[in-house]
Amino acid sequence: MTIWREGMAAACIAASCYWIDENSRIHQGPKKGRVFTVTATRIVHGRRYLAFIELGAGEFYDASQFRPVQPKTTDISIFQRMCWDAEQRERI
Numbered sequence: 001m002t003i004w005r006e007g008m009a010a011a012c013i014a015a016s017c018y019w020i021d022e023n024s025r026i027h028q029g030p031k032k033g034r035v036f037t038v039t040a041t042r043i044v045h046g047r048r049y050l051a052f053i054e055l056g057a058g059e060f061y062d063a064s065q066f067r068p069v070q071p072k073t074t075d076i077s078i079f080q081r082m083c084w085d086a087e088q089r090e091r092i
Contacts, residue, residue, distance in 0.1 A: 002068055004050055008038045009069035020049065020060055029061050035069055 004010075012030045020026055030036065036052035042060055043049070049060035 002063070004038055004041045004048065004063060004068075006038055006040065009035055009071075010038055010050060010052070010066040011035045011069050012065060013067050014065035020044070020062075022058060027059075029059075029065075030055065036066075 012032050012034050015032050036054045038050050039053050040051040040060075041048060041063070042051070044060075048063040050063050050066060051057070051060050055061075
């Protein structure tokens with residue numbers, strides 16, 4: 001289970017997401033693969049819903065239709081290769 005927080009990036013993983021307005025009406029939402037920034041979370045009838053900066057105020061989407069986006073980390077092997085190449089050049 002993901003603990004959603006404000007400011008997290010979330011990718012839509014469902015073929016078609018939907019959102020629920022304040023009158024509990026269901027509307028079509030974002031497409032699969034798009035990434036958004038969480039602005040708020042809400043629990044309604046035991047289900048978690050998320051709101052996003054990019055999609056406007058008052059639109060909450062089912063959290064099960066999203067996954068958190070992990071930030072890219074720098075792979076240290078790039079730097080190790082650079083040092084190794086430099087050492088090899090010095091020997092020549």
